[in-house]
Amino acid sequence: MDSHSIEPSRSGGARRRLVDAATSVIREKGYAATSVDELCAKAGVTKGAFFHHFPSKGSLAVAAADHWSAISDALFAAAPYQQLDDPLDRVFGYLDFRRALLRGRVEEFTCLVGTMVQEVYGTHPDIRRACDASISGHAVKLEADIADAMKRYRIRASWTPESLALHTQAVLQGAFILAKAKNKAGVAEASIDHLRRYIELLFRRLKTGARRKS
Amino acid sequence: MDSHSIEPSRSGGARRRLVDAATSVIREKGYAATSVDELCAKAGVTKGAFFHHFPSKGSLAVAAADHWSAISDALFAAAPYQQLDDPLDRVFGYLDFRRALLRGRVEEFTCLVGTMVQEVYGTHPDIRRACDASISGHAVKLEADIADAMKRYRIRASWTPESLALHTQAVLQGAFILAKAKNKAGVAEASIDHLRRYIELLFRRLKTGARRKS
DNA sequence: GACGGCATACCGACTGGTTGGTATGGCCTC
DNA sequence: GAGGCCATACCAACCAGTCGGTATGCCGTC
Numbered sequence: 001m002d003s004h005s006i007e008p009s010r011s012g013g014a015r016r017r018l019v020d021a022a023t024s025v026i027r028e029k030g031y032a033a034t035s036v037d038e039l040c041a042k043a044g045v046t047k048g049a050f051f052h053h054f055p056s057k058g059s060l061a062v063a064a065a066d067h068w069s070a071i072s073d074a075l076f077a078a079a080p081y082q083q084l085d086d087p088l089d090r091v092f093g094y095l096d097f098r099r100a101l102l103r104g105r106v107e108e109f110t111c112l113v114g115t116m117v118q119e120v121y122g123t124h125p126d127i128r129r130a131c132d133a134s135i136s137g138h139a140v141k142l143e144a145d146i147a148d149a150m151k152r153y154r155i156r157a158s159w160t161p162e163s164l165a166l167h168t169q170a171v172l173q174g175a176f177i178l179a180k181a182k183n184k185a186g187v188a189e190a191s192i193d194h195l196r197r198y199i200e201l202l203f204r205r206l207k208t209g210a211r212r213k214s
Numbered sequence: 215m216d217s218h219s220i221e222p223s224r225s226g227g228a229r230r231r232l233v234d235a236a237t238s239v240i241r242e243k244g245y246a247a248t249s250v251d252e253l254c255a256k257a258g259v260t261k262g263a264f265f266h267h268f269p270s271k272g273s274l275a276v277a278a279a280d281h282w283s284a285i286s287d288a289l290f291a292a293a294p295y296q297q298l299d300d301p302l303d304r305v306f307g308y309l310d311f312r313r314a315l316l317r318g319r320v321e322e323f324t325c326l327v328g329t330m331v332q333e334v335y336g337t338h339p340d341i342r343r344a345c346d347a348s349i350s351g352h353a354v355k356l357e358a359d360i361a362d363a364m365k366r367y368r369i370r371a372s373w374t375p376e377s378l379a380l381h382t383q384a385v386l387q388g389a390f391i392l393a394k395a396k397n398k399a400g401v402a403e404a405s406i407d408h409l410r411r412y413i414e415l416l417f418r419r420l421k422t423g424a425r426r427k428s
Numbered sequence: 429g430a431c432g433g434c435a436t437a438c439c440g441a442c443t444g445g446t447t448g449g450t451a452t453g454g455c456c457t458c
Numbered sequence: 459g460a461g462g463c464c465a466t467a468c469c470a471a472c473c474a475g476t477c478g479g480t481a482t483g484c485c486g487t488c
Contacts, residue, residue: 030333032246036448049464114391118332119244121394132395166401167408174388177328180335181346187380194381198412262439
């Protein structure tokens with residue numbers, strides 16, 4: 001039997017579809033403004049199925065944040081820049097990769113966990129933790145490359161690899177906020193450019209000629 | 215009688231109290247999770263009074279964003295660093311001032327409009343506009359100092375004063391997100407330190423000795 | 429200064445609809 | 459026949475917003 005067929009509306013995968021629906025709808029409207037009914041409709045699932053898989057709306061948010069971590073990990077682990085030998089090149093590769101992701105509508109490139117944590121940090125501690133884990137876990141991989149690059153280029157500094165890695169996440173999250181406020185991606189690109197320039201300066205890698213057309 | 219007050223609010227000042235309540239509650243829980251009833255209770259006002267002063271919940275949010283712009287303008291206009299002669303010193307003064315504001319609980323130093331715009335950018339265009347105006351208007355004053363500093367120190371660059379001013383706002387907003395995720399202000403301070411270092415490098419003002427104890 | 433006319437400020441019960449969550453039962457597979 | 463998976467029906471609480479009404483202050487007229 002075609003039991004492996006990926007039927008969009010029946011059997012299996014209700015949980016997965018709910019997580020996917022949450023990921024997209026929450027990025028558009030935020031957590032509080034997203035209703036369980038709406039998620040069920042978008043996932044093609046009834047309310048009974050929802051509460052069969054998740055004990056509460058908040059637990060779906062936690063699952064969505066965890067799933068977000070997983071797909072992010074996979075996306076960046078598979079990115080071409082990971083093949084570069086020089087750890088500093090991987091750091092720049094990361095930034096260029098993130099810049100290239102700023103395509104399409106705003107809600108398509110913004111961050112689920114950054115959006116959620118703003119609303120729920122004070123009211124839903126479990127969601128806050130999941131969002132923190134997602135952001136911090138993502139930064140840890142970058143931190144490793146930064147630390148290696150500091151060793152390789154013998155950079156002695158008052159700042160730590162961890163703080164710089166977290167700073168990149170702050171710039172990205174802030175860039176998303178500005179993109180939402182202005183409803184266009186341009187400001188986010190400019191902010192990433194500034195961040196790249198900062199790291200070039202830290203590692204004394206600034207080319208005098210214009211690197212980028214911008 | 216001091217009837218010459220320019221503000222339209224009269225007598226009891228229910229309107230003012232509602233705006234204040236919105237400013238604090240929305241920063242804690244976000245826009246969607248804040249109910250009209252809760253705002254009325256916090257302001258010590260009935261629902262009738264609410265809808266007497268505001269036609270909708272969203273219009274209060276717009277008023278709160280506008281008020282936020284006004285008190286921000288006043289706060290930074292009165293800050294001591296504004297007295298400095300050197301525009302570059304004023305830029306650094308701004309950053310140090312913002313860093314010093316990171317005191318108390320997270321919901322006390324985070325930004326109302328940055329919090330709101332994340333949730334409503336796609337659903338409430340009028341609120342989005344008010345938030346954009348607040349952020350962009352704030353950045354404009356910083357932009358002027360940056361532009362003056364570039365002239366004074368004859369900095370020729372591929373970046374514009376506007377993009378750097380907006381970048382500082384992105385860093386601040388992102389720092390708030392990380393502070394919320396980690397539930398502590400430390401990360402935000404570290405990010406502002408990185409931003410300060412970036413601008414020092416751009417203006418070739420980096421002191422070799424440790425400037426700050428951190 | 430008493431008066432009517434009118435605007436502003438506010439009250440709180442009420443409404444229609446939505447919310448997150450529950451209770452129960454049926455269907456399919458093992 | 460037991461258990462995973464889901465559908466239907468339903469609920470109490472809560473939501474934003476409405477509406478008829480009151481209390482008070484201003485202002486020009488006489």
